[in-house]
Amino acid sequence: MTEERLFLRPNAIVEPLVDSFYASLYMTAPVPATMNLAFRQIPLLDSYLLAPDLHYSGSRNPKFRGGFFVGVEERRKDEVEALLAAIRRDRADLIRFAEAIAEAEKIVREGATGYDLRPLYPKLPPELSGLVEIAYDTNNEASLHFQEPLVYKSKAYAEERQSVQLSVETGIERPFVMSTPRLSSPDVLELPIPFRHPGLEELFLSRIRPTTPAALREALELGDAEAARLSGLLVPEPALAADRHVAAGARIRYWGHACLLMQTPEVSVMTDPFISADTGATGRYTYNDLPDHLDYVLITHGHSDHLVPETLLQLRGRVGTFVVPRTSRGNLCDPSLALYLKSFGLPAVEVDDFDEITFPGGKIVATPFFGEHADLDIRAKATYWISLGGKSIYVGADSSGLDPMLYRYVRRHLGTVDIAFLGMECDGAPLNWQYQPLLTNPIPKKMSDSRKMSGSNAEQASAIVTELGAEEVYVYAMGEESWLGHVMATSYNEDSYQLQQIAEFEEWCSNKGVKSGHLLDQHEWHWSQP
Incomplete structure (x- = not known):
């Protein structure tokens, strides 16, 4: 060769x-x-x-x-x-492991009646031996808890x-x-x-x-x-953009969907990477625009439009640290994002709510993320408050603003927000679309349809902005970009409820003197550092 x-x-x-x-x-x-x-x-x-x-x-x-x-x-x-x-x-071993989980959950549903759980362990399928614990919550409801690091070492992986x-x-x-x-x-x-x-x-x-x-x-x-x-x-030659690094001041670039790149000469921080490889297209950032090194990549949650394996794998060797929210440990529907990333050969650290990571000239703070997961007990989700270049930036992801008081607490703890980014997919997919294979006790369609993976509507987004005191707010595109349909599979028209809610929210922002916008493809913000 x-x-x-x-x-x-x-x-x-x-x-x-x-x-x-x-x-x-x-x-x-x-x-x-x-x-x-x-x-x-x-x-x-x-x-x-x-x-x-x-x-x-x-x-x-x-x-x-x-x-x-x-x-x-x-x-x-x-x-x-x-x-x-x-x-x-x-x-066959993996199929049997799944069947064993279904059998074990049935044993727990029928046998955990509030009394001593020890007699149930000998009844569990042998495939789960040493890999699960049965525990009650304070409502006397029992469930299985998986030793996920051990499962990665078992025949199930x-x-x-x-x-x-x-x-x-x-x-x-x-x-x-x-x-x-x-x-x-x-x-x-x-x-x-x-x-x-x-x-x-x-x-x-x-x-x-x-x-x-x-x-x-x-x-x-x-x-x-x-x-x-x-x-x-x-x-024979690369096509790297000359302006992929920042020499002075601070910059945010919007790359589509929930992907942002925040840069100063000292640090680069990217959120939920989802990068287009179509370098022949115009009006978007691609791998040619990616800086040679990213100090931090922040993941908000594990849905496949935010934790994107085809992009993550291509960042091998170019990221200092992946920052992911901590899982609840052992919950069937809440797998560890850190273990997943490490299986890709990527360096990952977990953060809890209000954990801080400091860097020259700023910090990253993990903040709570409410809703969006069809009311399941999923804790591996985080929003982020980032101080960079003299500004505070709130990355709200798909947090659905269920309780506005949460954001008042965030503001009290961290201060007002200069720029906020929110998701407003406010009529998302129902529970069964993503999670049906994990439900060993099926639920009626009507119940599933009532529990959607939805972000904020106009009222909730307005409350978030009010409580954070944000001066600017931007709603990211909800799968509207042409290049991510294979993951998003979304379709909108001018009558779509989601777009109507965004228009209502932007009107509210205009009336309140808050600068706003509905993002698509690419956008850029520059400012001088103090």
Whole structure:
């Protein structure tokens, strides 16, 4: 192979996969991943094989966007059949682990009647031995608590499930990640390696640091055919933006959805990275605009539009610390974000509410995040109050403003906010859309539909701004960007309730003298430091 020093193409994309499905938190963290495998992915593939044409047409129908339709053409039915057969054969231990969880929860529901729990332990399935504790809450309701670090060391976590697909961004929307497995393709480089493989760090660092094809071939353990495909992902010159770093003052750049980059000459802080690889498009920031090093990456919560595996993996070697909210430890629906990131080979620290991280000229404070998770007991969620460049910035993510007094306490503790960023997806997906595979005691559809993953409406957003004393507030785009439909699968029109609520909120801001805006694609704020 040539010894010419080359760079990774700026428009290369990567999809980390688990048994060919997109490696979101709930498809990778072992406890919910086994449940999703057994109770969503296998039934989904079974359904496809019964009616492949119906699934494919449903996946392409705008009315069913975000629905569970497998977007694979009928001519590739045999490949889906082979994938399903391999899953049933090779993942029997994982399927049995999920079934054991369902059995154990039934045992607890029926046997934990307020009395001593010790007699229940011998009745639990052997697959869970040493991995769960049964405990009552103060209402005398019992539940299982998983020893998640140990589950990562058990048969329930199998790195051989993991692979990575690399290709070139075409600008054509990829199939919806929650429903459609990624099959092999002649124009895709498939790497059957775990996400933490050191070769992936070498690959993605080659965006900013040239290397040779031979060095990458060795690092990634490629055969001849794979090495030939890799050559198509390398170019002789980078396309890095000259202004990706800040020489003076302070700057915030909006990268789309909930992704912000805050920079001074001393520090760079990014929130919920979701970066476009389509460098041929205009009006957006891409990997070409990313600084060579990020000091901190803040994750607000584990939904797949905020904890984005295809972006996270490409940050290998370029981030000092990932900051994530602490989980409740052991809750089936609340897997650890830190363990998930570490499985990708990424450095992560956990923070509780009002924990502080200081840096030259500022600090990051984790603040509470209410709602948005369909009323489930999920604690791995945080908003952030950031002091940087002489300004205070509030990153509200999808916090739904359930109790305005919370933000009064935040203001008392930390001071007023100069700039606030909020999510206003105020009519989100129902409980079952994300969490149905984890519910071993199913609930009625009407109940599920009443419990939505919703951010703030106009009234709640107005209360947040009032209590924080924010001078400026911006609502981030809610999946409106064209390049993230494969994850968001959202559709809006001028009559959409969410957009009407944003317009009502902006009118309120105008009447109150608060500067506001509804963000889309890219935006930038500059100021001089005091």
